[in-house]
Amino acid sequence: MTKIGLEIHCQLTKLESKLFCSCKANYREFEPNHNICPVCMGLPGSLPRLNQKAVESATSIAMALNCTTPEKIAFFRKNYFYPDLPKNFQITQLNVYGDMSVGGEGYVDVEGKKIKIRRIQLEEDPGRLIYEGASERTKITLVDYNRAGTPLVEIVTDPDFENPRQVRVFLNILSDLLENLGVAEPGLEGAMRADGNVSIEGGNKVEIKNIGSFHDLEKALHFELTRQQSLSERDIEIAMETRHWDDRRKITISSRSKEEDQDYRYFLENDIPWVKINQETRNVLKEKMPESIGSKRERYVEKYDIAPQVADILSSDKYYSKLFENAHDESNAKDIANLITTDLLGFIDTKEKQQNSKITSQHLSDLVDAMNSKAITRNSAKVALQEIIKSGKNTKDVLQEMDLGQVSDSSEIDMIISQIFEEEKQAVIDAKERPETVNFLVGKVMQKTKGKADPVKTLELIKSKLDQ
């Protein structure tokens, strides 16, 4: 039985400030060491000040993952030496004196299987190291502390995953969930990292660290499973150890270093009092939480009669669900939903494109109205969409400027059909013999009219012409 567990770190980049000071939480725009202060640099005499919203966000995450949340939370010091740690200890959470991290046991539903969450903890990110120099002599380590103190939520799962594919699905669900909550931006580089642990057939558990992205995680898991399986086939015992992912060679390497067995000497961080989070506070947080993806999806299917696959897409990405919510009314929900998932999705399929697009809910509802009133065809709507995304111009103007009004005048369509019949003599013969191929001719008419011809009328007229 393959068992895979995960340890995911997610930066709370939607916060304004770091976990223990007022420097910016999202450090990415700064020059090296220009987003620092005495506190996050751990200067002598400095003291941490806990970020209220970080605690609220982390508690919301815990609730969204169905975790228990404690009455009081505490912070601990994890003591070790490393150049990216300004204080040579990390302030993190532990459940040593009872459950005192932001989230206890919970679960996430992955394709019908419950993946158990062990705990959620709030902690600070260290700085970043850059290794320079090729030879032993020229090697130096450069340190940028801009990231030191960035709020991190660590999510630890039970080893409930059976294969890397399940892991991928879970991570997608988790990313969507975190984004939906408005606390994180999983798409940002380095904002979400995961380490894993793997064991097969009841063998020893191997931890894998130093994995840079979700993409690498899947690779690392596949590699590790293969490695373990090949050892097992040769009856070699799989050592219980920590391995790290070597991104260059795409393999896991044993990190066994007997030189220093780590002892973190965990004890309470006494500069931060225990924080009381009473039931009332938790209720308020729960109410303020945005609607969960699951509940949105249910609502779309039940209330608006939207097809489940369409509802899946709409509900899972905040960008689309927001457009949908603001665009639809009682009558056109299905149409808006379809326009988004069939056409819009094709044009806007990355976070970057989402950010750059100028389309609004008003545009969508205008287009649907225009289609339903037969002013334009579906095809024209698609063309208009592309322009609107780019320019954001008012729908009416776009339709006019691009001359996308539907052509429904029979004589106009007839004229074009005659042209096509001239150009596509073979297709006409085919259509007379096999009526099901008539759509080719319809398509040609649509092409010629740049999609503006009323497709229903066109089909009608072509059919009658064929019969002549």
Place this chain on the structure above:
Amino acid sequence: MVDEEEIIRVAKLMKIDLEDHSEHVGRVKKMLEYFDILDQIDLSSEEITSQEKSLAELRKDEFIPHDKKLIESLKNFREHYVRAPKMN
């Protein structure tokens, strides 16, 4: 009885170079032996407590830029990086 080997191992963990300081081992041992007194008191019913604050009393989430020049008053290297010795 406290093991001297253990004291030396711990010193290494704390990045204390004992080569010039081996005289300390004996003194540390003496202090640790004094701490044995802690075994004589009944602590079974004691709980660990701490100062407490409510969520409302915590710092508000605001970005307040600090002096850009802070890095210049600390050790810095080329483009304002901090330079650490090479890692193994």
Place this chain on the structure above:
Amino acid sequence: MNLNTSILQYIEDVKSGTFTTEEFVTETLQRIKDVDEKVHAYLSLNDSAINDAKLIDKKIASGEKVGQCYGFPISIKDNICITGTKTTCASKILENFVAPYTATVVNRLQDEDAVITGKTNLDEFAMGLTTEFSAFGATKNPWNLDYVPGGSSGGSAASVAANECLASLGSDTGGSVRNPASFCSVVGLKPTYGLISRYGLISYANSIEQIGPMTKTVKDSAFLLNVIAGQDANDDTTIDNKNSNYLENIENGIEGKKIGIIKEMTTSDGLSSEVSNSTKEAIHDFESLGASCDEVSLPTIPYTVAAYYTITSTEAGSNLARYDNIRYGYEMESEGYEYNSYISKSRTKFGPEVTRRIILGGFVPSAGHAGKYFLKALKVKSKLISEINSSFKKFDYLIAPTAPVQPFKSGEKIDDPVTLMLLDYNTVTANLTGKPAISIPYRVSNGLPIGMQIMANTLEEKSLFQAAYALETKTKLPEVPL
């Protein structure tokens, strides 16, 4: 101009025009020149002290609003950060560290127009009881230069006792303000934990230490507390003191109050006969002031020194981990070194006592030993808190001599670690429980000072000052011979 005056008297004199701030500060700086080579209370001096004084005189002359301190000279222990000044903690590892920010307490003093004379000597990183562990030379006791001034705030205590300033800010982790106060015959207060901001105080044992004022008189201590106490947004462990005015009703007296004489601190073998006699006399004085005195036992006290050192060495080991000479420290080229050996080499700059505490601090909370030492120590702390809270239900104050002995000769106790640790026997209780405690000069016997300690319940500083003031009225002390 008499430098042996109090803050309150000084302020009156400046207000009435008896002398100017500049005159007094100049005289003070002259005094430092005259005696500090012998006393060695100061590690560095403030070059702009006279200019600061001049500016204050200008304000006074022009009728502009002047801060309540009126330019009185105060020294600051060198583990408290002041922008642009060397803040060394009396350690070679920070010998070139120039603080890029200022501690809250110093900001508050400067906002109220106090004049900083300089930074004072201490045991390295505040770990010690005699100031002999300073990397820059020991401070001497102004009462007898062959004797220790106590520690770790020895420089602060000596600077006040020798009239090299009118007050000082020290820090108290296990008695480091009260012990040298007792040894140098000045008033030293350790306030309730959380009353004074620690932002800018270089941490040694952050769960129990506090900055504490050191002054000539009890009223001065209350005055200084008014200036520096109170919640600080930069320190999450500070508590709301409701803007208390500590001078208010300070002369109320202690008629009808109940005083507990801590049995374990007044009858132990470690007490010298001089100290024991003085304690008896103090009890008589309290009774003559109208209070009733009774013995009280806190059975956990014999375990407090072990618990204290276990907890503080653990925290010190962690708080001092940041000193790896990579971001700040002193000059040492990293080329050619590997990370671990670089750090270890740079940390050889720690002195012997700090080195030992760091090793201890790695040992007692470590995975194999935490249960026997560190966790037990934390429970001793909890048990002590329950005990002392019970006694404060019956008593208004708890008293004991501050130090079990009078000052001793330099070098006398430095070799035996356990004897040295036990000097803290009477003072660590206040730190472990977070309760306020004050040491006031009580006797000078054979030329050496003896201080009495009074403890009150959490946030009861006002009441504490009343008791201290009352006892002070009963003391008649000689002037320092220096």
